[in-house]
Amino acid sequence: MSKEPVAVTGIGQTKHVAARRDVSIAGLVREAARRALDDAELTWSGIDAVVIGKAPDFFEGVMMPELYLADALGAVGKPLLRVHTAGSVGGSTALVAAGLVAARVHGTVLTLAFEKQSESNAMWGLSLPVPFQQPLLAGAGGFFAPHVRAYMRRSGAPDTIGSLVAYKDRRNALKNPYAHLHEHDITLERVQASPMLWDPIRYSETCPSSDGACAMVLTDRAGAARAPRPPAWMLGGAMRSEPTLFAGKDFVSPRAGKDCAADVYRQAGIADPRRDIDAVEMYVPFSWYEPMWLENLGFAEEGEGWKLTESGVTELDGDLPVNMSGGVLSTNPIGASGMIRFAEAVLQVRGQAGEHQVDGARRVLGHAYGGGSQFFAMWLVGSDAPDT
Amino acid sequence: MTRDIAVVAFAQTDHRRTSDELSEVEMLMPVLHEVLGETGLKAADIGFTCSGSSDYLAGRAFSFTLALDGVGAWPPISESHVEMDGAWALYEAWTKLLTGDADTALVYAYGKSSPGSVRDVLSRQLDPYYVAPLWPDSVALAALQAQALIDAGDTDEPALAAVGARSRAAAADNPHAQLRGPVPRGDYLVRPLRTGDCPPVGDGAAAVILAAGERARDLCARPAWIRGLDHRIEAHALGVRDLTDSPSTRLAAERAGAFERPVDTAELHAPFASQEVVLRKALRLDDGVRVNPSGGALAANPVMAAGLVRIGEAAARIHRGESDRALAHATSGPCLQQNLVAVLEGDPR
Numbered sequence: 001m002s003k004e005p006v007a008v009t010g011i012g013q014t015k016h017v018a019a020r021r022d023v024s025i026a027g028l029v030r031e032a033a034r035r036a037l038d039d040a041e042l043t044w045s046g047i048d049a050v051v052i053g054k055a056p057d058f059f060e061g062v063m064m065p066e067l068y069l070a071d072a073l074g075a076v077g078k079p080l081l082r083v084h085t086a087g088s089v090g091g092s093t094a095l096v097a098a099g100l101v102a103a104r105v106h107g108t109v110l111t112l113a114f115e116k117q118s119e120s121n122a123m124w125g126l127s128l129p130v131p132f133q134q135p136l137l138a139g140a141g142g143f144f145a146p147h148v149r150a151y152m153r154r155s156g157a158p159d160t161i162g163s164l165v166a167y168k169d170r171r172n173a174l175k176n177p178y179a180h181l182h183e184h185d186i187t188l189e190r191v192q193a194s195p196m197l198w199d200p201i202r203y204s205e206t207c208p209s210s211d212g213a214c215a216m217v218l219t220d221r222a223g224a225a226r227a228p229r230p231p232a233w234m235l236g237g238a239m240r241s242e243p244t245l246f247a248g249k250d251f252v253s254p255r256a257g258k259d260c261a262a263d264v265y266r267q268a269g270i271a272d273p274r275r276d277i278d279a280v281e282m283y284v285p286f287s288w289y290e291p292m293w294l295e296n297l298g299f300a301e302e303g304e305g306w307k308l309t310e311s312g313v314t315e316l317d318g319d320l321p322v323n324m325s326g327g328v329l330s331t332n333p334i335g336a337s338g339m340i341r342f343a344e345a346v347l348q349v350r351g352q353a354g355e356h357q358v359d360g361a362r363r364v365l366g367h368a369y370g371g372g373s374q375f376f377a378m379w380l381v382g383s384d385a386p387d388t
Numbered sequence: 389m390t391r392d393i394a395v396v397a398f399a400q401t402d403h404r405r406t407s408d409e410l411s412e413v414e415m416l417m418p419v420l421h422e423v424l425g426e427t428g429l430k431a432a433d434i435g436f437t438c439s440g441s442s443d444y445l446a447g448r449a450f451s452f453t454l455a456l457d458g459v460g461a462w463p464p465i466s467e468s469h470v471e472m473d474g475a476w477a478l479y480e481a482w483t484k485l486l487t488g489d490a491d492t493a494l495v496y497a498y499g500k501s502s503p504g505s506v507r508d509v510l511s512r513q514l515d516p517y518y519v520a521p522l523w524p525d526s527v528a529l530a531a532l533q534a535q536a537l538i539d540a541g542d543t544d545e546p547a548l549a550a551v552g553a554r555s556r557a558a559a560a561d562n563p564h565a566q567l568r569g570p571v572p573r574g575d576y577l578v579r580p581l582r583t584g585d586c587p588p589v590g591d592g593a594a595a596v597i598l599a600a601g602e603r604a605r606d607l608c609a610r611p612a613w614i615r616g617l618d619h620r621i622e623a624h625a626l627g628v629r630d631l632t633d634s635p636s637t638r639l640a641a642e643r644a645g646a647f648e649r650p651v652d653t654a655e656l657h658a659p660f661a662s663q664e665v666v667l668r669k670a671l672r673l674d675d676g677v678r679v680n681p682s683g684g685a686l687a688a689n690p691v692m693a694a695g696l697v698r699i700g701e702a703a704a705r706i707h708r709g710e711s712d713r714a715l716a717h718a719t720s721g722p723c724l725q726q727n728l729v730a731v732l733e734g735d736p737r
Contacts, residue, residue, distance in 0.1 A: 056449030103486035256464035
C-alpha cells in the first residue's frame, strides 16, 4: 500500500535566548505556532491535530504540560499527542506528526517542540539521584567527554578539530537571526583559549541553555497544492533506539544511528549520501560530535570524518555544509533542538534560509539524537515531490 | 482506512499498593515476556515499539530510557515514547501500522504511584502559574466534578456508591485487580466522594501487541480488530468547562464509529465513580451494555497504564469470545480533560 506524501508548508520559531521572561510557557509555544501558521497562511481551524514534544518535564517542573498548553496551541476539540524521546524528541515529534499525514489519519497537522529552560535548572533536572543507576556525571558533558576521547584515539584526529567546529558554528549563527548565541567577536583563538570543562571539551565547544520553540505545519498532497509558498517534501524519515548501557555498545558510532540513516537513505533512494545530499543539519551539542556523526551517517569512512571538518568541507561555503543555522552549539532549547534541525533542513530546500542559505540545496538531512547516544531520529527533505 | 489492524495479545501485572522491591524495569519485564510469549514473537520480530510512562511518577528525568534495556533493543529497534497513558502509545503504533511501515507493534506502559503521594504529584499537571501553586489535588478536583453532577441532578451519593460496589464485585473475577470483591463505601475523602468512590493507589504495567491483516490472524485465533480509534482534548481550566459533560469523549466516540452500531461491552477509564456517570452519558451507553467487567479503574488504577489496560481488557474479551463489539476508553488530565475511544470487533461467529 502507498503512503500519502508529506509536505512541510509552514515553519515558525522564536528568537532563542537564555531567558524569555516576557512570556509564559504558553506564550512561548503560541508565538512559534502562530509563525508557522502564518508561513502556511492557515488559521487554527485549518489544523486537524497537534503533536507536541519536549525533553523531560522536570526542566520546567510541569508534569505533562501539553494538558495545560491545549488552549494555547488551538488544540481544544482536536487530538493532541505528546512525544518524549529524550534529546531526539524534536525530531521524533515531527516524525510522529508526519506519520499521521502519511497514514491519512489527518490532512494537516501542527507539530511543535519547545523548552523554557529558564523556568528551572536543567542541570538539576538531569541530576535527580536514583539508587543503583549511573548518574549523569555532572551534566551531559561528563557523560559524553569520554566518548569524544575514544573517538580521538580511534581516529587519530588532531586535538584542534573540536575548536574548528565551534568556530564555524558560532560564525554560522551570526547569519541566523533566530540563533541564541551571536558572538560577534568570535575568533578561533578565543575558542581555543576558553576554559576546559570536561577534557577535551572546552567551554566554547558546548551548547548554551536556551528558551525557545519551533513549529511546523505538515500536510498532505492536497494541502501542499493549496500552500502559498513552495513546500518541502519528506523523502524519508526514521527512528531507531538501542539500549543505554551494554557491553557491545559502540558509543563513538552507535549502530542505531547507522541503521536509522540507512533506513532514511533507502526510503529516499540515496545511494551515496556524500554525493546525493547537499547539506546536513545535525545534532552537535559538543563540537566533536560533528566528525563523529559525519562517519556515523555515512558521509565519511570510519576515522575520516575529522578530515572533512579540517579541510573546510563542512563550512557554509564548503562542499557539504554542516549546521548552517549555527547548530545546537549556538542554540539549545533541548526539547526543541531536534525539531530546529529538521526545520533548518526544510528552510534550506525551500530557499528560505536567508543569509545562511546554501545555494542550490535540494536535498538536506535533518538529524537528532538523545539519551546516551541511544535514540535517533532523522528525516531527509527535498524541494521536489517524491515519485509515487 | 486501507488496512485492518488488531489487538492480538494483552498482558498485565497484578496491580498492587506497593512494589518497593521492584524497579520499574523489573515490574515491566515479566509483562513483556508474557505478551510476546502469547504470540511466539521475539523482540527482534516486532516492527515498531511504543511506550507510555511519566517521569514525574519515577521522580527522575528520562525514566523511560532504562525500560528500553528491558525490551532488549538489540539489534536497534524502531521505537518511540509518549509521555502519556499507554493508550496513546497504542494510538501512535496504530498510525504507524496504517502507513505500512510495520506489520506488528509492541505497546507497553507502566507506572509506580507508591513511592510518592500521587494526589500531590498529579497536581503538577495543572497550570503552573495560576493553579499548581495552590496544590489542588486530584481527589479534590474530582470531588468538584462529582458535586457538580449531584447539583445538576445527574447522580446522587447512593448511585455513586452503587457504581463502586458493582465495579469491585466485577473485579472478583479479575486476578490482576488490586481491590476485589465487596469493599466498604468508606468515609468521606473529599466531600461528596468517599473512599469507595475513588480509585486505589497502586503500581502496575501492561503490554499489548498489534498486528495488521493476515499477520493478525496468524498470531491470534480471534483478533480484536480496531474499527476506529480517536482522541480529543478539552480546555485545561476547569472554570471554562461543563464538568457534567464530556464533549471530547463524545467527539472521539463519533470519530471512532462507536455510534454506528451498539457495543456489548465498554471498558471505561473512570478513576472516580462520578466520572463513569459522565462517560455513560457522553457515550450513550444504556443498561444493556456491560460496563467494566474487569472492575475498571476503581479496582486497579496504575497511572499511565490504566487506559491501556482498558483496551487490553476489551480486546481480551473479544479474544475469549465473550464480546463481539467492545468500546474501550482512556482518559488523561484533571476531570476527564483528554479522552480516547477505541472500537474493537471480533470476526462474526
